[in-house]
Amino acid sequence: MAGAFSRILSARRSVGILSLVGAGSLTAGYLLARERRVGAAANVRRLYPASAEYPDLRKHNNCMASHLTPAVYARLCDKATPNGFTLDQAIQTGVDNPGHPFIKTVGMVAGDEESYEVFADLFDPVIKERHNGYDSRSMTHPTDLDASKIRSGVFDERYVLSSRVRTGRSIRGLSLPPACTRAERREVERVVVDALGGLRGELTGRYYSLTQMTEQEQQQLIDDHFLFDKPVSPLLTCAGMARDWPDARGIWHNNQKTFLIWINEEDHTRVISMEKGGNMKRVFERFCKGLKEVEKLIVEKGWEFMWNEHLGYVLTCPSNLGTGLRAGVHIKLPLMSKDPRFPKILDNLRLQKRGTGGVDTAAVGSTFDISNLDRLGQSEVQLVQTVIDGVNYLIECEKRLEKGQDIRVPPPISQFK
Amino acid sequence: MLTKWRQQTFKYFVVEEEFPELSKHNNHMAKVLTKDMYAKLRDKQTPTGFTVDDVIQTGVDNPGHPFIMTVGCVAGDEESYDVFKDLFDPVISDRHGGYKPSDKHKTDLNFENLKGGDDLDPNYVLSSRVRTGRSIKGYALPPHNSRGERRAVEKLSVEALNSLDGEFKGKYYPLKSMTDAEQEQLIADHFLFDKPVSPLLLAAGMARDWPDARGIWHNENKTFLVWVNEEDHLRVISMQKGGNMKEVFKRFCVGLQRIEEIFKKHNHGFMWNEHLGYILTCPSNLGTGLRGGVHVKLPKLSTHAKFEEILTRLRLQKRGTGGVDTASVGGVFDISNADRIGSSEVDQVQCVVDGVKLMVEMEKKLEKGEAIDSMIPAQK
Numbered sequence: 171m172a173g174a175f176s177r178i179l180s181a182r183r184s185v186g187i188l189s190l191v192g193a194g195s196l197t198a199g200y201l202l203a204r205e206r207r208v209g210a211a212a213n214v215r216r217l218y219p220a221s222a223e224y225p226d227l228r229k230h231n232n233c234m235a236s237h238l239t240p241a242v243y244a245r246l247c248d249k250a251t252p253n254g255f256t257l258d259q260a261i262q263t264g265v266d267n268p269g270h271p272f273i274k275t276v277g278m279v280a281g282d283e284e285s286y287e288v289f290a291d292l293f294d295p296v297i298k299e300r301h302n303g304y305d306s307r308s309m310t311h312p313t314d315l316d317a318s319k320i321r322s323g324v325f326d327e328r329y330v331l332s333s334r335v336r337t338g339r340s341i342r343g344l345s346l347p348p349a350c351t352r353a354e355r356r357e358v359e360r361v362v363v364d365a366l367g368g369l370r371g372e373l374t375g376r377y378y379s380l381t382q383m384t385e386q387e388q389q390q391l392i393d394d395h396f397l398f399d400k401p402v403s404p405l406l407t408c409a410g411m412a413r414d415w416p417d418a419r420g421i422w423h424n425n426q427k428t429f430l431i432w433i434n435e436e437d438h439t440r441v442i443s444m445e446k447g448g449n450m451k452r453v454f455e456r457f458c459k460g461l462k463e464v465e466k467l468i469v470e471k472g473w474e475f476m477w478n479e480h481l482g483y484v485l486t487c488p489s490n491l492g493t494g495l496r497a498g499v500h501i502k503l504p505l506m507s508k509d510p511r512f513p514k515i516l517d518n519l520r521l522q523k524r525g526t527g528g529v530d531t532a533a534v535g536s537t538f539d540i541s542n543l544d545r546l547g548q549s550e551v552q553l554v555q556t557v558i559d560g561v562n563y564l565i566e567c568e569k570r571l572e573k574g575q576d577i578r579v580p581p582p583i584s585q586f587k
Numbered sequence: 588m589l590t591k592w593r594q595q596t597f598k599y600f601v602v603e604e605e606f607p608e609l610s611k612h613n614n615h616m617a618k619v620l621t622k623d624m625y626a627k628l629r630d631k632q633t634p635t636g637f638t639v640d641d642v643i644q645t646g647v648d649n650p651g652h653p654f655i656m657t658v659g660c661v662a663g664d665e666e667s668y669d670v671f672k673d674l675f676d677p678v679i680s681d682r683h684g685g686y687k688p689s690d691k692h693k694t695d696l697n698f699e700n701l702k703g704g705d706d707l708d709p710n711y712v713l714s715s716r717v718r719t720g721r722s723i724k725g726y727a728l729p730p731h732n733s734r735g736e737r738r739a740v741e742k743l744s745v746e747a748l749n750s751l752d753g754e755f756k757g758k759y760y761p762l763k764s765m766t767d768a769e770q771e772q773l774i775a776d777h778f779l780f781d782k783p784v785s786p787l788l789l790a791a792g793m794a795r796d797w798p799d800a801r802g803i804w805h806n807e808n809k810t811f812l813v814w815v816n817e818e819d820h821l822r823v824i825s826m827q828k829g830g831n832m833k834e835v836f837k838r839f840c841v842g843l844q845r846i847e848e849i850f851k852k853h854n855h856g857f858m859w860n861e862h863l864g865y866i867l868t869c870p871s872n873l874g875t876g877l878r879g880g881v882h883v884k885l886p887k888l889s890t891h892a893k894f895e896e897i898l899t900r901l902r903l904q905k906r907g908t909g910g911v912d913t914a915s916v917g918g919v920f921d922i923s924n925a926d927r928i929g930s931s932e933v934d935q936v937q938c939v940v941d942g943v944k945l946m947v948e949m950e951k952k953l954e955k956g957e958a959i960d961s962m963i964p965a966q967k
Contacts, residue, residue: 218735226799265796352607353600414647417608
C-alpha cells in the first residue's frame, strides 16, 4: 500500500489526494509521512539501553538538566514525533551548553507542535519551572488581542525614548526551525510572504529575502536596526536553527517601518511593532491589528497558527510559550538606576531590565530596556497593561527622586490572574 | 485535531522544493550534486538512518572559499559510501586525482618496505611525524553516533590501548575528567585537542555532547599518541624530534597493528575495504588516511621560483608549522604527502623521505650559491 502511494505521489503534491483517500486518510497520512521521511520511527536507533545513552549532566545548570532524570530519559528516548523528531534532538542544545551559574537557560527546544505532547514528561516540568509554576496539564492560557482594553498607555517622553512589542507565530503543520527541512522552511516563507502581501493601509510593506537583497537594501536594513544575522549563539546553533542559512530567511516591514516581521530565524515568524516615543498604546494597537490581519490572510488560504488552550501560541523555545510577548520601552532612569531598591521594585512589578542592545547586553549610561518578565498564564492585554502600569510607576519614582522625595517599593503583583 | 491538520497540510515536497541552493558554493559536493542525483538519493538511508541531507549539510552550510576547495560532505557510517555512492564516487574522483570506482587501493603497513628514512639531516629536519585515522567497524561515525556508541568506542579503544606494553605502554586522559595539571602538561606537549570551532566540523554535528567520551592517550615516551572521538573514532600519531622518519614509521606501523589485533579479537576490527582502503568520516582521508611529514628548514628553497613546482612533482604539499591553514615561520615548513588513496602507506612515506632528502640537498646547494635546475625531478 505504501508502494502504491509513493507511485502516485512521486511527481506532485498530495494535498488533494488525501481527500480522495477519505476514511483511511489517517493511515494514509502516516504512510505518506513514512514515505517522505523513510522510517521515521527507525530514526530512534536503540542499540543500547537508555542508561548507556543518558547524557552526563553533572556540570549542567539549565532547566532541561534539572528535570531530565534517568527515569524520564528512559521513558521518552524511544519516542519520536510523527515527523521523526526525537528526545535526543530536543535536548541536544542543553547537553552541548551546560549553562551559566547565574543565568538558567532552558536547555531544550521543540522540533514541531507535537513535541510538546510526545515529550510532555519533560516539557511540562520545564515549563512549570520557567513560567512560575504554570501547570500546562490543568491550567488554561488566556489569549486577548483586544487593544481597546489598554488604559493610559502613553508615556512621558522626557523618559521613554521608544516603545516596542514583539511576539512569534508558528505555522501549523510545518516543522519548527530545529527540525524543518529546506522545503518546509521555504513553505513557511511562501505562506507568510503571501499573506503579508495582502496587508493594506499603514501595514502595506514589502519583503526582503536574505538570499536576494541588494547591498543597498542590506545597508538600509542595518541602519534601521532591522537586519538579523546568522545566529552565532551556540544555544541556537546546537539546536540546528542555522542550517542551510540564509535559505528562506528574510525580513518584511511596512513602509512606515513600524511593523516588522522576521521569517525563519529562531521561530517561523517574529512579529514586531515599534516606534520612537512613548505611545505604547498605539504600538500595541498596531501589533494586534497586524497579527489579526495576518492570521485572517493565512486562514483564507487554509493555514493556521499553532495554538492550544494550555500552551497558548506554540513556539520553538518553551520560554516563549503562551503569548510569546515581550513588550518594552527604552527609558532613561538616571536616579532610579542608582537606587538600591531598583531591582526589587522591578521584580515586584514583574518587569526585567536589559541593556539597550537587547538580552545579554549592559545598559549604556542610565538608559534601560524595561519589559515584562512573564509570557505564559496571562494574556497579551494583561502583560502589556502590566508593563504600562510598571513603567508609569517607575517614571513617578524617578520624578519623586528628582524632587528629593522618597519612593516606595510596591507590593508584589500577583501572577496568574 | 492535530492529526487533522497534519493530514491537511502534509505534502510530499518535490525535489525542486528540497534541493539546496548551491549557486554561490565552491566545494566538491556542490560541484557534483545535481537535482536528479538528489532525487534519487533523498529517499534512501543507511541502516543507521543517515540520509543524503545529513551527508551534505556541512557543504550546504559552508559555501567554501574561492581558493581552497573543501569537500562539503561527510559519511555517517561505513555504509554511507555505498548507499550514497552516486554522490561520493565523483567527489572522491575530484578530490583524489581521478580515482575511479573500479580502482583498488593498496594497503602496506610493513615498515620494512620503507627504504632509507633514517638519514635525514637533523640540522634541517627538526621533527618527523606520521598520522592516520581509524574507524571501528560496527559503530556510526562522529557526525551521527549516539552518546552510547561514542562511549562504546571510547571504552573499547581505551581497553585496547591500555593493553599495550613496551615502548607503547601509556595512559588515557579523558577530556571531561582530566586535572588542571594534566591539562597543562598536554597543552605544553602540544597533544591536547580542543572542542572543534571550525564551522566545517560543527555543521556536520561532530561536536555534539562535547566533551563526553573524548580523550587523549599517549605512551610514556610521548612518541605515540591517540585521539579518541574527535573528527574520527581514532586519530593515531607517531612523532619525535629530528629526522629519523624510519623509526617514526616503524613505531606507527607496529602500534597500529597491535591495536588492530585487539579490536579484531572483540569482533570490531577497523573499517576497511579494497576499494576505499581505510574508511574515515571525511572523504579526503580515505585510503591510507595518512599524512606523513616533517618540519624542515628551507629558507632558500622556499623562495625559489620553482618551489611549488618541485613540491607538485614530488607529490608533496606544504603547510605552516601550525598545521593546515597556517603560514610558515622563519623558513620552517611542514612538508607532507599530498596523496591519500591509490598508493600505500609505504609509498606515501617513501615520497616524503625521498622528497625531503632531495629538497635538503637543494637547500644546501642554494646555500653555496649553486643552481639546482639539474636536480629538479620529473613528475612522479
